[in-house]
Amino acid sequence: MAPSSPLTGHEAEVVEAVSTDLWIGGEWRPGSGGGRIDVEDPSTCEVIASVADATPDDGDAALAAAVEAQADWAATPPRDRGEILRSAWEAITDQADDLALLMTLENGKALPDAKAEVTYGAEFFRWFSEEAVRISGRWSVAPNGSSRLLTMRQPVGPCLFVTPWNFPLAMGTRKIGPAIAAGCTMVVKPARSTPLTMLALARILSEAGLPDGVLNVITTSTTGKVIEPLIRDPRLRKLSFTGSTGVGRSLMEQSSEQLLRVSMELGGNAPFVVFGDADVDAAVDGAMVAKMRNGGEACTSANRFLVHESVADEFSSKLSERMGAMTVGRGTDEGVEVGPLVDADTRDKVRELVDDAVGKGAEVLTGGQDVGDQGYFYAPTVLGAVPDDARLLKEEIFGPVAPITTFTTDEEAIAGANDTEFGLVSYVYTRDLDRAFRVCEAIEAGMVGLNTGLVSNPAAPFGGIKHSGFGREGGAEGIDEYLETKYVGISLG
Structure with missing residues (x-):
């Protein structure tokens, strides 16, 4: 909490309840550089909080935590992954009023809009809690009858999510939900101006039973310096970005080095x-x-x-x-x-x-x-x-x-x-x-x-074409973005 915060009463309590450090490997860390980022109330232009300012070293630590947790998380039973999402949905629903107030304080949106977003964002966790147990493969006979064809779908692996300021909760849950359901670990970089909602969501998921290292959250004032090394890191397997088309193009160029799986939800008109x-x-x-x-x-x-x-x-x-x-x-x-x-x-x-x-x-x-x-x-x-x-x-x-x-x-x-x-x-x-x-x-x-x-x-595939990007979030298609297809050819002798 910023020492000079103008908030009082319940508004102050809601902001003070949020841990403002980095969430890495199941621990709150202050950030290796010691810097802080002020969070402003757009209604008053006053600082209401400050959060840790991650460095490239912190980004590397977050990715390392995700990589370390990946194998065990992928092996976790789908029902268990779904139950964690279901528990998180229930917690968000129970805390809806405080989450909406927190969002309004850092984003400025009218409280009815914030409450609607909490309901909408939470539904991605409920939807993908049900999709977790519906990941399936295929068994078929080769056309010539001499072998069998087994197709399976497996987690992509560690992911990087970059989310925008306009929907601080929902733009996170619709990426985090399918990743958890599919068995992927992740690093999330929320927008600099609206980090508090994502930090609150990290706490909710931890309390819902999400293992350490599956979700890592880093806030930073130097986004390019922190996330570009992650995008170029061979340990990363997927990038999902929501934001402007110009930034999306730049991230696409960076992601080409490691041929990452990429989802882009970009500008509109x-x-x-x-x-x-x-x-x-x-x-x-x-x-x-x-x-x-x-x-x-x-x-x-x-x-x-x-x-x-x-x-x-x-x-x-x-x-x-x-x-x-x-x-x-x-x-x-x-x-x-x-x-x-x-x-x-x-x-x-x-x-x-x-x-x-x-x-x-x-x-x-x-x-x-x-x-x-x-x-x-x-x-x-x-x-x-x-x-x-x-x-x-x-x-x-x-x-x-x-x-x-x-x-x-x-x-x-x-x-x-x-x-x-x-x-x-x-x-x-x-x-x-x-x-x-x-x-x-x-x-x-x-x-x-x-x-x-x-x-x-949440039950429909969200996404665009042309310069609005590619990939889909939500619906039955949403989890496909986090799954690789593997084919096994079986000879029967």
Whole structure:
């Protein structure tokens, strides 16, 4: 805990309960360099805690602990691995309120969003607790009948996970869950600005019975210096990263040296397409979820609204009314629906993108400005008549801004939706069944929300195509990322 922390009461108790050292080999360690990283409340810009600042030596120690634990963990019965995940799910559920408060304090998101994330993130542990006992192989007769073919699936081995700040719990559980279920050990490097939630999760998993060394957590202010040696280390077998496409490219280059198994969940530029036959009220409801979940700081956030010209005025008016009425404030305060953005750079980029669009002719229907005199707040914003050359139609906004453009034909809508290098998720609203299937097939994205603004579900495969990455998290496909296939040819003489 930072000596000058401004927190009091239960907020202080929740933060003080978190061990702020490195979690390596089942021990809390202060870090070999002795440095600390301040954790800031984005609502007040005040330091609420400080965590250990790992060095490359600490990273090496974490990987060594994972390597040492790998053989025994892989040999642990699948039912035992599943029961640990089940126990951790129960613990997260029991501690949901405190975990949500902790997340809001370090991330800024409104408390209802934090509570929703705790529920969502915990479900990955319950889902993969059930998948642990469903890992199977195959036995078959060779086509010529002279031999038998045995196929088995085994753990990939030690993994490295790099998780982002916007979903501090869920982006960890959906990597950690399948790794534990498959029998893999791991090193987790959470985001510098939101490390507390992951450290709390490490404690929960240890108390649930996870053996020492299976999970190791390192926090650091020099991510590149600490994780690059791990990526290039021949002991590592897999890398999973959630973050920007630019960083993902760099990590891909590094991972090529050891030909690592790699999963990448990268940037997005999600189109939200509303056809003329859509239920406009339902589309507005979906837009509020797709745009304002997590205050717009989500890779799945609707980034561009493509609305048929026949319903554009109605949709724009109703969306502006809903977004303009949202309560902005400190995420822990009662009734707040939109918290601050995570830091000054994120807030400044949102402002810059809005100003660029307005300068090129876009109309501000609501919002369009900073809020308050402290913290990183920006008003929920709707822009109409957005010109084609506005930067926010090409760049990921990562904030509470909804730019609206119009179209006239289905072909124009599909072309506009696909006019991006990204392909994570798209949203489509129509009541025409034929159009729905045609558009869903034509959309270039790893996920499509048809008449819904929420696609995230632990039982479904989450992931993108094009520059949004590859690999899937969640669903029956999620555990495959952590399993190797081995074939054994058997001669019967």
